[in-house]
Amino acid sequence: MSQLLAPLTAFAGSLLMIWWLARSRLSALILDHPNPRSLHEAPVPRTGASCLHAGFLIAAGIIAPALPLAMWSAFGLLLLISFLDDARGIPTPARFAAHLAASGLFAWAILYADYGPAVTVIATVAIAWMANLYNFMDGSDGLAGAMGAIGFAFYGAAAALAGSIEFALVNLSLAAAAAAFLCFNWHPARIFMGDAGSVPLGFLAAALGVIGWRQGDWTWWFAPLVFAPFIVDASVTLARRLARRDRVWEAHRDHYYQRLVQMGWGHRKTALAESVVMAAGGLAALGALALSPALQAAVLAGATAIYGVFIALIESKWRQTAGHGE
Numbered sequence: 001m002s003q004l005l006a007p008l009t010a011f012a013g014s015l016l017m018i019w020w021l022a023r024s025r026l027s028a029l030i031l032d033h034p035n036p037r038s039l040h041e042a043p044v045p046r047t048g049a050s051c052l053h054a055g056f057l058i059a060a061g062i063i064a065p066a067l068p069l070a071m072w073s074a075f076g077l078l079l080l081i082s083f084l085d086d087a088r089g090i091p092t093p094a095r096f097a098a099h100l101a102a103s104g105l106f107a108w109a110i111l112y113a114d115y116g117p118a119v120t121v122i123a124t125v126a127i128a129w130m131a132n133l134y135n136f137m138d139g140s141d142g143l144a145g146a147m148g149a150i151g152f153a154f155y156g157a158a159a160a161l162a163g164s165i166e167f168a169l170v171n172l173s174l175a176a177a178a179a180a181f182l183c184f185n186w187h188p189a190r191i192f193m194g195d196a197g198s199v200p201l202g203f204l205a206a207a208l209g210v211i212g213w214r215q216g217d218w219t220w221w222f223a224p225l226v227f228a229p230f231i232v233d234a235s236v237t238l239a240r241r242l243a244r245r246d247r248v249w250e251a252h253r254d255h256y257y258q259r260l261v262q263m264g265w266g267h268r269k270t271a272l273a274e275s276v277v278m279a280a281g282g283l284a285a286l287g288a289l290a291l292s293p294a295l296q297a298a299v300l301a302g303a304t305a306i307y308g309v310f311i312a313l314i315e316s317k318w319r320q321t322a323g324h325g326e
Contacts, residue, residue: 003169006059010173014055014180021051022190049197052181053079059173065166070109071207074102078131078203082195096128099199103127106207110214127206130227133234134202135195139253140261141187142271147230147278148178148201154226154282155208158289162217171208174201187267218289221300225285229278232307233257256314263321277310 081098084090090098107123138144156172159165178201184190193201209223224231233256241248253262260270281303288299 003063003166006062006169007172007176009062010055010059011176011180012055013058014051014177015183017051017054018181018184018191022184049181049193049195049200050083052177052193052197053200055177055180056174059177060170063166063169063173065170067167067170067211068106068109070106071211074106074207075200075203077102077105078200079196082197082199086194086196096132099128099131100124102203103131103206106203106210110210123210127203127210129235130206130231131199131202133230134205135198136234136237137230137255137257138193138198139255140257140270141189141267142182142185143257143267143274144193144198144201145178145182145185146271146275147227148205149175149182150275150278150282151175151205151227152178152208154286155212155223158222158286159212159217161286161289164212164215164217167208167212167215167217174204174208187271189267219296221296222285222289225288225300225303226278226282228281228303228307229274232311236311256311259314259318263317 077098081090081095081102085095104120104124107120107127111123112120134144134147137147152171152175156168156170156175159168159171181191181193181197185192205223205227209227212218212223213220237255238248241252241254246252253259257270257274260273261267265273284299284303288296291299
């Protein structure tokens with residue numbers, strides 16, 4: 001019975017800790033100061049992640065799930081490195097090397113024995129990319145928190161339907177912790193995730209997605225389709241910047257969600273629109289699990305076409321907006 005209360009514990013614990021932190025002097029120790037690439041105009045504490053993850057870990061302790069030690073080790077490493085990066089700054093090469101090491105540790109433990117080195121290397125890069133793209137997409141009030149709450153809730157629903165109750169509760173607890181953070185991060189945000197929130201959260205989106213696939217709770221495409229709004233935006237933006245030979249490691253305001261904010265949608269409307277898109281994608285992914293392979297392929301093709309239309313519409317509007325031509 002106590003396990004079933006884990007998501008509520010994650011929400012209440014995270015909410016109370018973030019409320020206390022937002023009111024304490026500790027919140028001012030690590031601030032996100034505006035710069036030419038930012039979408040906010042005043043310094044905002046970037047320490048909310050510590051409470052988000054603390055609430056989740058308390059719930060995980062109640063559930064005591066049989067999850068790989070490699071996942072927790074990689075999560076802990078990313079949490080530590082990202083917190084140090086928030087507090088003092090870490091050179092980009094060192095930071096990315098740590099991300100690859102953590103992702104490689106998890107991929108090796110989960111995939112190497114059955115799939116060999118090639119798949120393990122590809123998975124390592126993909127997991128590290130997911131950790132980083134979640135950080136890239138954490139640049140507008142409410143966005144990353146909403147995506148976490150929605151995405152992990154769909155993971156939990158799919159796991160519950162597959163009969164993996166403990167795994168479902170882990171995902172629902174993470175969704176609940178993200179929802180608690182969202183209460184303080186909705187526009188106008190009182191607190192930000194920082195790298196210590198977004199990077200480990202992106203890693204968990206990838207790692208739990210792989211675990212759910214490996215234990216048969218969903219097929220390989222389910223997790224990418226659930227988190228498609230983040231994956232598509234960040235990946236297409238990276239490809240576009242590579243094609244222009246931009247310095248892709250530098251901060252920028254070229255993501256599609258950033259363009260929506262700059263074109264007048266604002267933080268609140270952008271977060272709502274992205275949430276609707278993600279919820280629709282999650283419902284499609286959940287429903288498609290019961291379909292034949294041919295119909296699943298049709299759903300994936302349809303989702304790809306829809307995202308292509310969204311990108312084309314934003315690109316067109318961006319070019320029509322005065323002073324925003326590329």
